[in-house]
Amino acid sequence: MSGEMGAADIASALAFFLDLLRIDSPSGGEQRAAGACAAWLRALGFAVESEPVAIGDGVSVNLWASVPGDPALAPVLVCAHLDTRWSGLPDVHRQSDGWIVSANEVPLGADDKAGVAAVMAALAHLVRNDRRHPPIHVLLTAGEEIGSAGVRSSRRIHGQLERALVVDAEAPVGTLVEAGYGQARLFLRFSGRGGLGPTSVWRLLQEATRRVGPGLSGELMRLEPDGPGFEAEVAVWMSPDTDWRIAKARYQSWAAEIKRRTSPDDVRSQFLYPAYDVRSSGWLQGVRRRLERERLPSACVRMRDGCDANWLASLGLVPVNVGVGYERAHTREERIHEQSLEQLTTILVAALTEP
Numbered sequence: 001m002s003g004e005m006g007a008a009d010i011a012s013a014l015a016f017f018l019d020l021l022r023i024d025s026p027s028g029g030e031q032r033a034a035g036a037c038a039a040w041l042r043a044l045g046f047a048v049e050s051e052p053v054a055i056g057d058g059v060s061v062n063l064w065a066s067v068p069g070d071p072a073l074a075p076v077l078v079c080a081h082l083d084t085r086w087s088g089l090p091d092v093h094r095q096s097d098g099w100i101v102s103a104n105e106v107p108l109g110a111d112d113k114a115g116v117a118a119v120m121a122a123l124a125h126l127v128r129n130d131r132r133h134p135p136i137h138v139l140l141t142a143g144e145e146i147g148s149a150g151v152r153s154s155r156r157i158h159g160q161l162e163r164a165l166v167v168d169a170e171a172p173v174g175t176l177v178e179a180g181y182g183q184a185r186l187f188l189r190f191s192g193r194g195g196l197g198p199t200s201v202w203r204l205l206q207e208a209t210r211r212v213g214p215g216l217s218g219e220l221m222r223l224e225p226d227g228p229g230f231e232a233e234v235a236v237w238m239s240p241d242t243d244w245r246i247a248k249a250r251y252q253s254w255a256a257e258i259k260r261r262t263s264p265d266d267v268r269s270q271f272l273y274p275a276y277d278v279r280s281s282g283w284l285q286g287v288r289r290r291l292e293r294e295r296l297p298s299a300c301v302r303m304r305d306g307c308d309a310n311w312l313a314s315l316g317l318v319p320v321n322v323g324v325g326y327e328r329a330h331t332r333e334e335r336i337h338e339q340s341l342e343q344l345t346t347i348l349v350a351a352l353t354e355p
């Protein structure tokens with residue numbers, strides 16, 4: 001590509017990623033990771049601010065940074081998340097074939113520390129090489145793994161921001177997410193004192209998940225003992241082809257029917273992510289053109305798992321979520337290839353650079 005990626009920028013993505021892996025940052029405990037990123041951003045000369053985020057009984061932070069750019073261009077929000085689903089530090093191994101893995105029980109945490117590191121390296125490249133780019137608002141969020149708490153509670157995502165580049169898709173580098181499914185969870189608790197037993201509830205829920213309604217699909221995630229009783233959890237996905245308000249109403253009607261048929265002692269419903277669709281957006285097409293201009297491969301997909309992109313869309317932004325390259329997220333087998341960090345950094349620079 002024009003303005004070739006320098007070895008220093010590529011190395012910085014890998015180095016910063018390895019540094020982040022040495023910092024424990026479970027949801028609600030992102031402060032140290034935010035501090036490391038703030039120091040990096042300030043060293044590049046950017047203005048940095050923290051935004052408090054209430055998570056559970058504690059307070060964590062979103063990290064914001066402003067990167068000046070060409071004022072004639074519409075600004076872009078660049079978003080990745082600081083938290084990992086599990087606490088603890090991975091035993092990081094760099095294998096001879098280029099894969100980075102964890103050798104202990106703690107998942108690696110490439111979701112989304114690899115995304116954060118690539119964002120940092122891309123910003124460094126833009127500044128050091130004086131590339132023309134729009135004003136960039138960097139948002140590193142807390143609590144993405146628990147329903148995008150950081151995005152949902154932010155008071156700084158304002159109407160002047162219309163375009164977003166989210167760096168968090170569990171997909172090969174070069175993937176652009178053109179639509180994302182919505183998701184809700186239904187939790188049912190049964191005391192075990194009379195009423196339906198586990199086998200009857202299991203059969204009813206298995207049947208119900210096969211007929212959730214047009215544009216919706218369901219899956220019984222678990223049915224397990226809970227003290228003297230038992231608890232069930234059902235996931236429902238909502239297609240981006242169905243209007244979100246209609247899908248939500250269909251889900252609520254279906255959940256009410258489940259409650260009527262099973263008579264649980266307690267029922268709780270949670271909307272995790274709204275669906276979104278950016279297939280017709282000029283921003284998605286613009287990102288694709290930028291990658292094509294630099295002869296970088298890309299592929300558009302739908303994503304079933306939700307992330308900050310879903311909630312940014314609900315706030316009126318047009319998010320393009322890009323593949324980070326990590327695999328098997330949240331498991332002991334989670335891994336990422338060193339080359340993915342290099343490729344992702346190159347793609348972010350291309351997506352943010354104007355000719």
